[in-house]
Amino acid sequence: MATQRWLILAIGLLSFGACLHAQEPVTGASDPDALFVSKDPKLNANKQVAYHIIKELIEAGHWEKADQYLTERYIQHNPLAASGRAGVVKFFTEVVKAKPVPIPQKMKSKIVAVIAEGDLVTVAYVRELKDPKDAAKTYTTTWFDMWRFKDGKADEHWDPATK
Numbered sequence: 214m215a216t217q218r219w220l221i222l223a224i225g226l227l228s229f230g231a232c233l234h235a236q237e238p239v240t241g242a243s244d245p246d247a248l249f250v251s252k253d254p255k256l257n258a259n260k261q262v263a264y265h266i267i268k269e270l271i272e273a274g275h276w277e278k279a280d281q282y283l284t285e286r287y288i289q290h291n292p293l294a295a296s297g298r299a300g301v302v303k304f305f306t307e308v309v310k311a312k313p314v315p316i317p318q319k320m321k322s323k324i325v326a327v328i329a330e331g332d333l334v335t336v337a338y339v340r341e342l343k344d345p346k347d348a349a350k351t352y353t354t355t356w357f358d359m360w361r362f363k364d365g366k367a368d369e370h371w372d373p374a375t376k
Contacts, residue, residue: 239339239353241323248327256329259362263327263334266360266367268320274311276302281366288361288369292376301370325355335359 242248249264251257266282269275279302289296294304305311323339337357344350361369 245324
């Protein structure tokens, strides 16, 4: 019984000690564009659409091109935007007020990984946030977008957004 108590105490102290150390920062790939390529033709096509969604729509604000990359029914699981292509376009153009800028030659987002399986593509990004304990500091964490593709367009979307 005494050995069990010592073991529990040791685990508790190790766990507490781990909380005192700073996390390792999340870093993006040196060539994020290369992550959007696959030898499998179907996965490659889906990754390429995800790439254009990020680069042309999200980064550059060219939501007039949404019909090239999103289905009309586009099911949205982000609680801040409505479903339907029109709903997501309205969210970015009227709520976020994204203004079109020149489409960059290369993606600017810091991408950690791109995983494609079946009809899904998940993109993990570096996300930098203000430290709630010290507004002069920031920390990194990971954000993701996941899309389900149908007939060459994103048909459904998930991310960790909250209200």
